[in-house]
Amino acid sequence: MAKSKYEYVKEFETDDRLLRNVYILVRIDGKGFHKFSAAHQFHKPNDVLALSLMNHAARCVMHELDDILLAFGESDEYSFLFRRSTDLYERRQAKIVSTVVSLFTSAYVYYWRDYFPDKNRPLYPPIFDGRAILYPSEAEVKDYFAWRQADTHINNLYNTSFWALVENGGLTPKAAENRLSGTDSKAKNEMLFTEFNTNYSKLPAIFRKGSVLLRESVPKDQDKNAIIPILPETLPGSTSATAVPQLTPGQTSS
Amino acid sequence: MAKSKYEYVKEFETDDRLLRNVYILVRIDGKGFHKFSAAHQFHKPNDVLALSLMNHAARCVMHELDDILLAFGESDEYSFLFRRSTDLYERRQAKIVSTVVSLFTSAYVYYWRDYFPDKNRPLYPPIFDGRAILYPSEAEVKDYFAWRQADTHINNLYNTSFWALVENGGLTPKAAENRLSGTDSKAKNEMLFTEFNTNYSKLPAIFRKGSVLLRESVPKDQDKNAIIPILPETLPGSTSATAVPQLTPGQTSS
């Protein structure tokens, strides 16, 4: 059989193992989710069902891959933190990233109908992409999550203000954009309060601060490595403070 | 706002752009598909519906990514060949691999019910992983596909013989394995013919030679031993017929 004659092509495969003893962070992002959200009429500025489906898919990833310590989600992105010492797939980059992305996507489509029962499946298959980033120290990991959570805050305050102006204020999108241009966080908070009777800080934490999943010790009569969905409000004083990098909420306020 | 304080963490992202002007090959593989196939009672040695779903998912990938010239599938794996000059995502490796894997997975779950209507969705979300390999010359690309097709042939002849012995010959799996140990292709062909009245070369080409998707029309007078294209006319037409590496069929016969 001629098979062996061709096997030299395997020698073009490269070794992409990631440096040992550093944190591996995999971040996935929805591709074209502006269009995907519009096509499925996701509620603006946040759709709690869509976010819950994201969280469900992320939990599936954590259930499958034991070495993920923590995950953080906002909008159409999710970040997964692997333990420093993980030897998953010998730390091969493409294998790790592609497995996370595939499982997340698979679960997103699979569980769609549990969140949108009238639609059964999306109008078309959604796509996510992913990448791995290495962080040598815990300080950088904390700052990574602080960065993503600050991003959540900034985007959500803007979007909440924008859609208040458009949907309740009767402005055109263009006019709303102009109105918000150059305003700081304080101005947006006041506008929401005085014009739309909205106390921004009372909005659901999942919108303002994103979602956090963390793997924690639980009582022995339960599953050993249960994944505890953390209500974002509880993040700062979480009982898991010693187990995983903390997200210090004060850092994200303007 | 504190966001900028954390943005230094972006500097840990690395540039993973692939060398220019070489072929990019992305191969995806099902993860744990031995178990997945058993759980869904896929027909042995080949399940035409499962293979058709693989082909459907691969077509979705080709529809989305114009720079894929050719795809080859067998069992639970699929290989996608990008044109040398592609500048998709600036040739960023993780972006390309993760997008292909995500879309393939998404389509596999999405279209499942069109192939297995009584089940609506699989028993659990399937996972694929992926990797990129670079090939500088057309000769290596041809040999890559010859390698995968030789693999298809070897595996399928073995599996066809094995399941004939088990399902029609009444042997235990262990006995079938012993019977086939050390036999060459010719012996297996003769056994199938004399003992099971099966002319191996008349079995469907999709089982013996895998599936090929080309971004072009296939000439009607193509050699009968050639790889059988799967519904090539349903793929977007391309004027670049000569740009696609051809698989020379003679190379894969034993």
Add this chain to the structure above:
Amino acid sequence: MAKSKYEYVKEFETDDRLLRNVYILVRIDGKGFHKFSAAHQFHKPNDVLALSLMNHAARCVMHELDDILLAFGESDEYSFLFRRSTDLYERRQAKIVSTVVSLFTSAYVYYWRDYFPDKNRPLYPPIFDGRAILYPSEAEVKDYFAWRQADTHINNLYNTSFWALVENGGLTPKAAENRLSGTDSKAKNEMLFTEFNTNYSKLPAIFRKGSVLLRESVPKDQDKNAIIPILPETLPGSTSATAVPQLTPGQTSS
């Protein structure tokens, strides 16, 4: 002995083998050679002895490493082209680059006294750095050398003009710079001819076009792989046209 206890640190070494079947190009550059040239009073705009020493060091590299096909030098840089199929050091990048740089540097210091006999050794140890670049096709290799040779031409015409103005024209460096600012090749040629009686095209080719070393077949009674220093003038019609990428001289004239 405790040695084995520490050997895990070897696992942090990464595999840096370069893609197979593409050209490997190693370019080295003098570090701080503006200062080095001034300290040793190299003749301006070109010092034929300093260039000859560069060429000598490059020949040593080619003698040691059989898989180098061609080398091109100008000023304080040299480029070495390895054959596509080389398996030198299993194509390990750091090993290849560091060996070329070390040998070049070693030879430069070692043979210094043969070119500057009154000085015996330089005033301080010179340093070169290096890098590897991959080129998949012959077309890119040709264009690489055309690029370096065009660079030689541009720099040398400028420098020749500049030093004519300063040394023979009595201008200050600043005045010379201003005089040349914005002038094209034709203007510089005319200025050299009319004001300094210099026909630029008659200057030594080594100044105008750099130096080329190539490995060529020679008659059997000589060493099999002698390195032939090619006079740059003869480059276009070189007898080695089929053996190595040609440098087409017409491409480099303005």
Add this chain to the structure above:
Amino acid sequence: MAKSKYEYVKEFETDDRLLRNVYILVRIDGKGFHKFSAAHQFHKPNDVLALSLMNHAARCVMHELDDILLAFGESDEYSFLFRRSTDLYERRQAKIVSTVVSLFTSAYVYYWRDYFPDKNRPLYPPIFDGRAILYPSEAEVKDYFAWRQADTHINNLYNTSFWALVENGGLTPKAAENRLSGTDSKAKNEMLFTEFNTNYSKLPAIFRKGSVLLRESVPKDQDKNAIIPILPETLPGSTSATAVPQLTPGQTSS
């Protein structure tokens, strides 16, 4: 000018910046130094002048590159440790490795005549190669140096015993090899003491433990960043993990 037409070849250069905030270790090795030592009749088992020249070259590297904290040498190899935070050459791997190797080689040839005045220069240019390795934590860095120092000990005890048998015991090299085969450290120590009247632990530390260079604070009336050669005796015993130079940051402040 046609230069810009070729500049696309620059796009084939890749970004090889090393991960931030991890230690960069560059190790260089002599190429073919068994032959080089024999050709120059270096004293067996150790040549103090040859080792001193290695140390001199390493000091040159440390003088040039401020971000090297520590260097360790044995036989024909030297390891250089950069501070975690170094941004030398934007942490570009090829640039860092090639510069260290080039400077070391240059200094080795340059200062040769100061150690071997009767020879003026070596018989031929010596070559070193080099590589970079990343270590995320201080523990790994300590174990790296413990590993190299254990290697020094093992090799030197063997070589000392071997040459005692050959030069003073009258054995052939083959007979000496057989005599030592399978012996442990204790047996070699005893043999040296009883048969050759040599107390191994009294031999010069530079032979038994290698050479260490470290950048240390010095009195203000001296150069700010003087490099202090550390007598190997001052290193703790090599059998413990604490046997290596400490990386206490205070040592590097002036």
